[in-house]
Amino acid sequence: MLISKSCVYGLRASLFLASKKNGEYISIRDMSEKLGISFHFLTKILQQLTAYGLMESYKGPNGGVRLSKPAGDIKFIEIVVAIDGDDLLNECVLNLPGCGSDTPCPLHESWSKTRESIKAMLENTSLEYLAKEGKNKNLRLSEVGNFDWE
Amino acid sequence: MLISKSCVYGLRASLFLASKKNGEYISIRDMSEKLGISFHFLTKILQQLTAYGLMESYKGPNGGVRLSKPAGDIKFIEIVVAIDGDDLLNECVLNLPGCGSDTPCPLHESWSKTRESIKAMLENTSLEYLAKEGKNKNLRLSEVGNFDWE
DNA sequence: TGTATTTAAGACAAAAGAGTCTTAAATATT
């Protein structure tokens, strides 16, 4: 898979938050139920995003998490890098250490192009865009049908 | 990672074979040493490619494996599908079951385009092309420097 | 026939990813 499961969960939660009024803290419990993701697991993942500065959290009653900046300013790629690291954007597809323009592997060229297209997609897609798109077209964000964009 | 480690090893070995005269059986031991891949692990992987019909094997002294058809007729994508399956080409990037044009996820459109470019790369690249390219430009196929295209 | 060489098959172990659970710390409310 291109992106780890943790990363996908983090992205789904981010889209959930992006669809809400900014500034409002949303509880992880709430999200986990609506998105169909294990609460504890989601907590751990969102802790990473918080540590990375993409989210802010608040403890106690009515606490929760929220995006640390407007959804339009957060790109898909930031979530991916925060959780999966930047291997996807740098690593040689043949997994050879030190593959680069100086000592390329046979797939260096073809893969570079493909990687650029992946990178472009990740860099050009903001949470705001995805959330708006999702809301307008009522697209799916959970496996089970228990999520509403409102 | 886009492609599993097993798949990468399978591909490296396939390129090794593609660089040899066709029809000649090459021992897995030999390949594993020149490519820097564990012998037993490589054996297991190549067994999959053999079972899939992409390679032929021969037991006994001077035995080994060889490509079952000309390297020009084997596309990168065949190796990937044989080892990793076709999830990469079908699966929704948000990992939602049943995501499709009828019930799409927010990333359905953007990801479809990216996936097509990956698919195109995999479908248009033959082992022969990669091996020739590698041989002509003396590109790297192993981590350590113990591989020669000859 | 016997032996060495090679792939086949499958058990086993180690590492990484995914997921669960418990306890601690912070905060709001009563």
Add this chain to the structure above:
DNA sequence: AATATTTAAGACTCTTTTGTCTTAAATACA
């Protein structure tokens, strides 16, 4: 102050992937 709610942190388990090892089967050759 006491209690309920919520994230933080970390131990723990389960699953998948990766990697190792042993034994069996096929083949060539002396």
